Amino acid sequence: MMTNDGLALAPPNAGAEGAEHEKGSMTLMNMVGALNLALDDAMRMDDTVVLLGQDVGRDEGVFRVSADLLDRYGDQRVLDTPLAEAAIIGGAVGLALYGLKPIAEMQFSGFAYQGFHQVEQHVARFRNRTRGRFSLPMVIRMPYGGGIRALEHHSESREAYYAHTPGLYMVIPSTPRNARALLLASIQSKDPVIFYEPKASYRAFKEQVPDEPEVMPLGKAQVVREGSDITLIAYGAMMRPTLEAADELVDADGVSVEVIDLLTVSPMDTETITTSVAKTGRAVVIHEGPRTCGIGSEIVARVVEESLMYLEAPIRRITGYDVQFPYFAHERDFLPNPTRIAHAAREVLDF
């Protein structure tokens, strides 16, 4: 499904591995493996990269994303921290100021708020505040989203908080391959990146991932399926139900469906979205997070600004509702699913 558009081999230190970048071998892996590969790539290629967070070392991360890294890079680069999110983020700010490249892990996105003030007041501001004297090349990784029968606070999606905070990149991969390429790009970025990992997709499926380091540009959405009747726009864990819905619409209704994967949620790639909707005239946006002031509302607002006159029907938002994410007994009910997406698409098509 993923195209090679916008993919490029990692520049730094990759020279030694063969500058020609001939199509190398690939390995089939899940997203956890792919993220682990990106961390390993980054730590191998750049010895200023350090990893910090709760249980990232000996325990290898509660989802094993940092498997083997403590063994490989030692406890001066893989840092098991005490239990304090603000200190992990604020400490990473200090590490970055001192010239290291910290990759901070929040154990779950639902606990990142303990350090939200450090993100809003410092991570997002240091470059502008110091007029470029200091920048903060750092990544804050965290698993987000529902679907794994977890306890309260373990299933939310609040990418919009970060998208509403100027100065950050908010990146959300959807497959093993793009997870690896986007995480590597995030680590190489000169700007701070909030990297949301769709935990429901961690082990849900596998994909061929190049053995050579690969990066994708931040800030670019991808048309992952071309079509002309309607545009479905999603990202992260919602890509799978969205693509399923697209299949159903194609197969059962004979509709031509275009599907966009945002990949970088913010700063948003307006052009890819508006170009598509100008073509199809119809759209559904899909995300897990609450509807009000969510990414979906932003997409609609931009389409209206740029392509209102092409719109042939209201854009529907299939999202989390404006209530708290339910405890897991009802999460399957709550999460957007292919049926719900397809139904909305049909309504938009029939408008």
Next chain:
Amino acid sequence: MMTNDGLALAPPNAGAEGAEHEKGSMTLMNMVGALNLALDDAMRMDDTVVLLGQDVGRDEGVFRVSADLLDRYGDQRVLDTPLAEAAIIGGAVGLALYGLKPIAEMQFSGFAYQGFHQVEQHVARFRNRTRGRFSLPMVIRMPYGGGIRALEHHSESREAYYAHTPGLYMVIPSTPRNARALLLASIQSKDPVIFYEPKASYRAFKEQVPDEPEVMPLGKAQVVREGSDITLIAYGAMMRPTLEAADELVDADGVSVEVIDLLTVSPMDTETITTSVAKTGRAVVIHEGPRTCGIGSEIVARVVEESLMYLEAPIRRITGYDVQFPYFAHERDFLPNPTRIAHAAREVLDF
């Protein structure tokens, strides 16, 4: 400018003051005075109401919103706290659980993030989490917004963070009278309210405020000026430049302008907005906060869902840009102003 629509006298304990609610006397005051009056009303009428925050007691609040309250109600009801926002909010949660009605002050909205986790994880959730066994009738007041030549972190507007958090009311008054009536309603609400006070409007102008306690319903927007050609939607400190722009459009261009004051930003009063835009077919939304995933994007998304076919032009968003609010030397440049609003309105009208 403010109509009496939706105003009602405060029910609790107000009986003694005369159940007839004859039009009583009024006093001309600024917003600081009006907020102080509401706090005084609430503390007088209900002895479970307590006020807590940094410098709210002897110093009477850094903007003097709590003037005289320590003297009147004593240090068991007006609580000067140590310097810790999470403790002020989390402590208020405990006070509310114990049956008190805390009104917590954040000295500036830019420092509320130190306690944001308590808002997201507890304030917004306790009612649903305990299936109604506990509710949290509490208010978190804070001055927000630019325009007073203040230091970094003292000028931001991030109402969208709270609007994106299910379980909260997000209320923003715009004039002395509605500030008093909305604050009193917020204190009487059974649900937690984030109460953003437009500090640029604190002392900017005066209005007649009834001596009798007065409340306005939460969750209702107000049409503060009726018109048929275009709808301007704003709230808080942006109401003044918006109304100025409206005057200019009426006077100079002979346009019929409808102006909506949201008052409650979330849960949003969709109907008032969509009814108006269905009538005018054109709209501009105005706010200080960043554009991406701001209140403006939500307004556009709802108009598209409900009244797309009435839209005769793209809705323009005149907002803070997606960069950090500038240090004060350039804040006048940055803040939406009547010229910018009127210009956008003309573009929408000429579309």
Next chain:
Amino acid sequence: MPRKQIKIKPKVEYLSILDGKGKLDESLDPGLDDERSVALFRLMLVARRIDERCINLQRQGRIGTYGPCRGQEATHCAATMCMDPEDWVVHAYREPGSFYHRGWPMETVLRFWGGYEEGCQPPDGVNDTPIAVPIASQCLHAMGIAWGMKLRGDNHAVLCYCGDGGTSEGDFHEAMNFAGAYHLPVVFFVANNQWAISLPRDKQTASETIAQKALAYGFDGLQLDGNDALAVHVGTTEAVEKAKSGGGPTLIEAMTYRVSVHTTADDPTKYRSNKEVEKWVKLDPIPRYENYLIRRGLLDQKKIDAIDEGVLAEIAAAVESYESTEETNPMDTFDYTYDELPAELLSQRQEYKEALEREGLAKTS
């Protein structure tokens, strides 16, 4: 260069009463009455058996992830027993015995682990906060409740649970500091089970004890043997009495051990040795306390078996009740979010309901 030493006023002490085999240090005998003594035993057994059953249910997919308290029964059972009904207990998540003692139906707690908000609904009249997942965030609520007691002149106290890992969070600090500054009737009870998932206690903080952290806030700290039910009971009782008589807060550090997994999703062999676990298994609080009661003549094997049977039957009934409860209505979340459903939520509720009906998922109403 010579300096003046600063004298620190509050005290930091250590308390243990029963030795590793449950033998009483007579000089410290608190004289706990017979009924209460046996009730405490039964309560610890309840906690142990719930724990065992829940791990079982989790393995069979009948509940979700579970966080066991094995080895820590003395801490929370003996501590919560010190609280009167008008007092408040503010929970973390590893205290099944506490919920039971306070009057939460067992099936309510099962519902929490089963993925239902109803598991966080305290029964009417029970002054407890439900399981709190965000570490240490509950400490501020405990502080606030105690503040309310003080402002209202009520003679009650709050008991607040927290883990050793939790002491690193800013919320822990802010709660302790406010409690000290306002001299509030609250007992912070840190169950130091030596691990925060994979981080051992000595990497969590450089202070030699957690108890001494109280000095930063101007009140007393007490470290005690958390696998000694008597020491926990005595230490907590004193701290609660001190709180109620205007003596302000206390920080208790109960030395215990998480004998089992962090949660059923955890694999502790990755980060700790069996030897360490075995050392602590020998200090299991239940046999120690059991031996003590046997010596006191309050228990024998027959009595123990009878108690155990009763406990198991009660748990079986709770599981039965949990599993036979009708599926809850997914719409409830809308109805409990605000006191009155706002218009926007009403329309989303309708949208959700129609979707569920169309999709044949949950029953709605």
Next chain:
Amino acid sequence: MPRKQIKIKPKVEYLSILDGKGKLDESLDPGLDDERSVALFRLMLVARRIDERCINLQRQGRIGTYGPCRGQEATHCAATMCMDPEDWVVHAYREPGSFYHRGWPMETVLRFWGGYEEGCQPPDGVNDTPIAVPIASQCLHAMGIAWGMKLRGDNHAVLCYCGDGGTSEGDFHEAMNFAGAYHLPVVFFVANNQWAISLPRDKQTASETIAQKALAYGFDGLQLDGNDALAVHVGTTEAVEKAKSGGGPTLIEAMTYRVSVHTTADDPTKYRSNKEVEKWVKLDPIPRYENYLIRRGLLDQKKIDAIDEGVLAEIAAAVESYESTEETNPMDTFDYTYDELPAELLSQRQEYKEALEREGLAKTS
């Protein structure tokens, strides 16, 4: 009931060297060399004069709100003087002398108070963080920088400023705890000026000293007379040397007083007595240190006047330079937000530029 007292290992001490009149306790003479001794005096005078000038400029509307350091000159001037250029100084906001000593042009600091981001731009080669407005949030950056030093094996140290009010924030706690747990080369320097806006020190926390808070984190605390420049210099030098030689962090509490307003927007007569202020004015650090240097024969009135004249001239030049700088470009904020301007921001930048041009507001480019 008898308990074991727990022995607390780290120490908490008090240090003062000059008395209230500037008389030296000979037994504690640190033997600071002549040049450095006078440089410290000059630095304190710089801080005093900048302060006076800024209050003046604020009154005339030539800068915005200003937060003075009057009475606190000894704390930050003497402490920052202990730092080498490769060391880092992490600032709060009441340390004009520190910025000056570290090589920040005075007009840069004026630009901060004048409402320009340029006031937060450290000069090239200066390893400092700029003024930090969110209280105590900077403590975590200091900890992180020190962590970086340790991870890289660099032999440097970090000095971190914070106020007494700041010690209540969660960030302070988390920074101290990480610093202790990783044994980092950082000195947390709390300028305890007895007030956090209107909240007096004794209501901020119940601990008798702030220095003793170090015990919660397993390292030493040192309280010192913050109006005694020698004591500050000696205490900080030792702490920094300890940090550099692998001895870990220190918490210094410097006892001082905010003689002036909290900021120019504050009215302290609302919450404190003149008598208290007068008591502290008598302990003004500058005359005390001046007397000491006069006794040492390093200063006399003529030398003092010459120094003062030089300082005032430097400040006058800085004000002149600040006010004659061309107005900055409001577009800069767009260009500094990201390394490369994303497409969306490019279009917003254009929108902003057009608006400003239309409105005849700021000059853009």
